[in-house]
Amino acid sequence: MKKTKFERYEFKPFIMDAIHELGFQEPTEIQERMIPLMLKEESTIGQSQTGTGKTHAYILPILQKIDPEKKEVQAVITAPTRELADQIYREILKVTAHCHPDEEITARVYMGGTDKQRTIDKLKVQPHIVVGTPGRINDLIKEQALVVFTADILVVDEADLVLDMGFIEDVDMIASRMAERLHMFVFSATIPEKLKPFLKKYMENPKYIHIAPKHIAAEKIEHLLLPSRHRNKIELTYTALKQLNPYMAIVFTNTKKNADEVADALLQKGMKVGRIHGDLTPRERKKMMKQVKDLEFQYIVATDLAARGIDIEGVSHVINYELPDDLDFYVHRVGRTARAGFSGIALTIYDLSDEDALNKLEKIGIKFKNVDLQKGEFVDIGERNKRKNRQKQNDETKDKAKAFVRKPNKVKPGYKKRMQAEVEKIEKRQRRLNRGNK
Structure with a gap:
């Protein structure tokens, strides 16, 4: 078997088998820096963007630490969205599939939108690894169905999104029920001020790792700017989408209300449109994600929930119907396209009031091309502020x-x-x- 640079970590044979099957040759920067710290059980904050390989940065060392003979919960991983929780769980299964039958490691995923009583009935045997959304994990702990005081590893993935979505109290409750000597590993694209009291409560002198993006956005993204010029923005979006004719496009709005307005208007114009935002019921969300994966939609209208924690394959275009309030989300949004070596286009419709925000994005390295729609076609209009x-x-x-x-x-x-x-x-x-x- 061909050697990889993962040999240095002395992982168990089943983990190395999985690494070979997954085709990993060498650790990414976040993996290289996080894995040794996790193996030494040093609480750490890892700040990195989506797509840097952070999921395996914590999955692999956790699996190394699990004692299969102890039939108890040994690690808890929280994720802000059901989709991200499911993705993490599936990545764990890809590795545990290589376990020897006598040393099987069990992982379970718990999230809203599933039958709670059925889940409780199945918890007569506790899994080694718990993955899930904070609300559902906390519910199961309160019901005394899930026993986590035996677990001393807690991973909080996409912590800033956990905070934004109002789940930090649930994570706090989970952490308070876990082993007294808790090793916490927090992953986040940004570290907001409001997150710091929670980190301080559970992490004494944590190691801090910041992986600066090699490029502020993928190199193969073309960033286009389209001035609204007092035109109807929905009509402008419709015309832009018709002209771009994407394989799949995500149209981002800042609010659920705007997402519904844009989606409804595009549907009335005969477009195949899906929508992803926080007001969908668990059943609607599950159905929507299945339809998205089955490529039933050419267009998806979404709030920033879809920019993080949801992996949608085949996105060729991203449309910013409006610029995000937090400019960090511009990078997360456009990062939905130009993945796995493909190219992509990010089109932003802007108003005069967005000038300061655009200047800030240019200062951090985003290079915009200024275009306009004239008679239904894109034309280059040169400098924005001639x-x-x-x-x-x-x-x-x-x-x-x-x-x-x-x-x-x-x-x-x-x-x-x-x-x-x-x-x-x-x-x-x-x-x-x-x-x-x-």
């Missing part, structure tokens, strides 16, 4: 010219006119130089 930039350049030229022309010590009649003429002469020369340098 007039403003020209005025700024003229002001700078005037200031430079004034700096060259000094006020005489003894003022003679008509000096102001002569000074102005001199300034204009220098300004003209400077403008000619600027044109020549372009």
Whole structure:
């Protein structure tokens, strides 16, 4: 069997078999830095973007630590969404499938939208690893069906989203019922101020790992800007989608209300549209995700819930119906496309009030191409702030010219006119130089 760079961790044979089958050759940066700390049971905060390999950064060392002979819960992994919990669970199963029958490691996933009583009945035998949404795990603990005081490993995945979605109290309750000497591992794309009291409560001098993205967004994404110019944004979105004709597009809105408005309007125009937001019932959400996976929709309208924790394959285009309030989410949104080496397009419809936000995105390395829709077709419109930039350049030229022309010590009649003429002469020369340098 061909050697990989995972050999250095001295994982159990079944884990190495799984690594070979998964085709992993060398650890990603987050894996390289997290795995040794988790094996040494040092509580750690790992800050990294989606798609950096963080799931296996904690799955592999957890499986290494599990004692199959102890029929009790030894690790708990929480995720903010059912879809992410299910993904984590499936990745664990890919590894545990290689366990020897005599040393089987059991994992179970618990989340809303499933029969609670049936779950409780099945918990007569406790699993080694618990994966699930904080609300459902906490419910099962309160029902005294799930026993977690034996577990000393807690992973909180997508912690900032857990906070945003109001689940941090549930995670707090879960942590308080676990082993006194708790090793906590927190993964998050951002570390909001409101998350810090929770981290401080359970983590004493944690190690902190920040994996800076190699590129602020995938290299193969083309970022397009489309000015709304007081036009109807839904009509503009519809025309843009028709012109782009995507394999699959996600249209992002900031609110559930806007998501429903956009989805309803596009449906009325005969488009195959799905929607993902927090107001869907568990049954609706499950059905929607199945339809999305079965490629029943060409268009999905979603809130930021879909930017994180939900893996939708085949997204060729992302449309920002509006810019997110938190600009970090711009990167998460556009990260839904251009995955696995493919290219993608991210189109943002913006208003004049978005100018500051766009400038901030440009400062962190997003390179926008400015386009407009004219007669149903995209045209390149060059610089976004032509007039403003020209005025700024003229002001700078005037200031430079004034700096060259000094006020005489003894003022003679008509000096102001002569000074102005001199300034204009220098300004003209400077403008000619600027044109020549372009």
